[in-house]
Amino acid sequence: MIEFAKVSKQYSRNVFALRDITLSIPKGELLFLAGPSGAGKSTVLKMIAAIERPSGGTLTVSGHSINTIRPSAMPYLRRNLGLIFQHQRLLQDRTIVANVMLPLVVTGASRSDAEKRARAALDKVDLLDKANAEPQELSGGEQQRVAIARAIVNRPQIILADEPTANLDRENANKVLAALKSFHGVGVTCLISTHDDQYLSGADRIVYLDRGRIVDGWRGAERYPDEEQA
Numbered sequence: 001m002i003e004f005a006k007v008s009k010q011y012s013r014n015v016f017a018l019r020d021i022t023l024s025i026p027k028g029e030l031l032f033l034a035g036p037s038g039a040g041k042s043t044v045l046k047m048i049a050a051i052e053r054p055s056g057g058t059l060t061v062s063g064h065s066i067n068t069i070r071p072s073a074m075p076y077l078r079r080n081l082g083l084i085f086q087h088q089r090l091l092q093d094r095t096i097v098a099n100v101m102l103p104l105v106v107t108g109a110s111r112s113d114a115e116k117r118a119r120a121a122l123d124k125v126d127l128l129d130k131a132n133a134e135p136q137e138l139s140g141g142e143q144q145r146v147a148i149a150r151a152i153v154n155r156p157q158i159i160l161a162d163e164p165t166a167n168l169d170r171e172n173a174n175k176v177l178a179a180l181k182s183f184h185g186v187g188v189t190c191l192i193s194t195h196d197d198q199y200l201s202g203a204d205r206i207v208y209l210d211r212g213r214i215v216d217g218w219r220g221a222e223r224y225p226d227e228e229q230a
């Protein structure tokens with residue numbers, strides 16, 4: 001479903017964000033992308049979403065070549081992607097359910113249909129009771145779960161979550177991860193990045209990045225996560 005073949009990414013003359021990444025991600029896999037800050041995790045996710053393009057090698061996502069994708073084909077690619085990126089905010093002047101409805105409304109769904117599906121998505125992240133609240137009434141962890149609901153409301157085939165647990169305490173981080181993990185049982189491919197090795201459990205696979213390369217294990221912390229050996 002997602003195929004990196006010797007992909008590199010160079011942002012400028014001396015910034016190599018990724019070098020020689022070869023990685024094949026089958027449909028339905030739950031994969032953690034781990035590594036310290038600056039390792040290249042966000043760059044990997046941005047390339048899958050065609051926000052950035054490879055400088056070398058080839059990348060294919062759901063049959064689309066990211067190297068050559070035309071702007072006119074982007075909506076078809078993005079329709080299959082649920083993006084949970086950092087620094088994405090909820091609209092503060094709209095209710096929670098209105099925020100989750102947004103991706104459906106912009107693609108032409110009727111209001112009643114959009115609202116029904118938005119409520120179902122909120123139910124999946126256990127926030128149906130907050131549907132009519134305003135974003136500022138929710139905790140950081142709850143807002144992050146709303147972002148997940150908004151990302152999955154279109155029923156995407158691939159979910160990309162860039163450090164969805166950043167700035168959350170352990171309890172909220174675990175809730176956010178549990179919500180994400182619940183989708184992969186239904187055939188959705190799910191990539192979650194993290195620079196925090198305490199959350200690396202329950203994945204089909206952990207891919208470690210360090211300074212733009214795939215490495216064997218965690219290099220950003222003193223210890224290797226136990227889950228990987230198990």
Ligand SMILES: Nc1ncnc2c1ncn2[C@@H]1O[C@H](COP(=O)(O)OP(=O)(O)O)[C@@H](O)[C@H]1O
Nearest residue numbers: 011015016017036037038039040041042043044
């Ligand atoms: N838009 C950009 N322009 C220039 N350099 C960038 C850009 N985005 C990321 N980088 C650099 O690429 C490297 C990898 O960044 P990133 O993919 O954001 O890593 P991570 O998400 O693991 O922290 C870093 O050295 C970063 O400074």
Ligand SMILES: [Mg+2]
Nearest residue numbers: 041042043162
């Ligand atoms: Mg990042």
